[in-house]
Amino acid sequence: MRVTTRQIAQMKRRSERIVMVTAYDALSAGAAERAGIPMVLVGDSLGQVVLGYDSTVPVSMDGMVAHTAAVTRCAPSPLIVADLPFLSYQVSEELALSNAARLLQEGGAQAVKLEGGVPVAPTVKRLTDSGVAVMGHVGFTPQSVHQLGGYRVQGRGENAAARLLEDALALQEAGAFAVVLELMPSEVAATVTERLSVPTIGIGAGPDCDGQVQVFHDLLGLLPDFRPKHAGRYGDLAGVIDEALSRYADDVRGNRFPTDAESISISTDQK
Numbered sequence: 001m002r003v004t005t006r007q008i009a010q011m012k013r014r015s016e017r018i019v020m021v022t023a024y025d026a027l028s029a030g031a032a033e034r035a036g037i038p039m040v041l042v043g044d045s046l047g048q049v050v051l052g053y054d055s056t057v058p059v060s061m062d063g064m065v066a067h068t069a070a071v072t073r074c075a076p077s078p079l080i081v082a083d084l085p086f087l088s089y090q091v092s093e094e095l096a097l098s099n100a101a102r103l104l105q106e107g108g109a110q111a112v113k114l115e116g117g118v119p120v121a122p123t124v125k126r127l128t129d130s131g132v133a134v135m136g137h138v139g140f141t142p143q144s145v146h147q148l149g150g151y152r153v154q155g156r157g158e159n160a161a162a163r164l165l166e167d168a169l170a171l172q173e174a175g176a177f178a179v180v181l182e183l184m185p186s187e188v189a190a191t192v193t194e195r196l197s198v199p200t201i202g203i204g205a206g207p208d209c210d211g212q213v214q215v216f217h218d219l220l221g222l223l224p225d226f227r228p229k230h231a232g233r234y235g236d237l238a239g240v241i242d243e244a245l246s247r248y249a250d251d252v253r254g255n256r257f258p259t260d261a262e263s264i265s266i267s268t269d270q271k
């Protein structure tokens with residue numbers, strides 16, 4: 001049975017910390033499933049960590065649908081939240097609704113996430129009124145990186161912190177079942193978490209959120225040249241992969257792979 005938004009809400013009420021990780025494909029979804037992670041985000045961060053762009057801006061609806069379908073196929077237990085990509089929900093509420101439908105109906109996600117506060121609250125309301133589960137996302141909103149002038153902490157200073165709280169409250173009021181708090185001072189995230197009855201999921205927002213989300217590739221050290229400050233490091237897999245591939249290349253060049261024994265075991269396994 002899949003985890004539900006109701007169960008995620010209950011976790012906040014029980015003060016149970018909520019774990020979330022991104023996944024984009026069979027490998028990452030299978031790993032999240034095996035680790036028993038209750039909520040998985042098919043993030044548009046795939047633009048950077050999977051597709052090699054320098055932001056999430058170029059990510060398309062078709063791309064999100066394909067990656068979401070891969071994740072829902074390979075992770076049958078967690079609640080799957082899929083990102084609505086840049087400009088797929090700002091043009092009109094109708095477009096937001098039909099794009100959310102694609103992520104739920106073609107991709108198999110249980111919820112969608114979109115970025116922004118007060119200005120997108122009417123769209124969140126339209127979606128939730130139509131039966132779509134929505135996760136909000138405030139603070140640093142990566143799709144607006146060019147407008148925000150880079151990857152910068154948000155909510156610094158009294159006015160900015162108050163605006164951030166107002167944004168989060170507007171999303172809750174519009175029916176969001178949870179809100180991501182990205183790149184903001186810990187005290188601001190703590191206040192928002194205290195004021196909201198729905199769970200907050202932090203990334204670069206300190207320890208006092210109801211849960212934490214991390215990008216799969218950051219967590220596992222899969223990209224050696226990219227390491228955001230807020231990324232937890234629970235592995236250094238780039239090193240392991242590089243070493244294995246170099247050994248393979250050396251063995252092929254040195255005529256040490258395949259050996260007779262390996263050729264035989266492969267052809268036997270395939271029978």
Ligand code: KIV
Nearest residue numbers: 022043044045180213
């Ligand atoms: O796309 C993503 O991975 C995200 C997280 C950073 C929250 O939105």
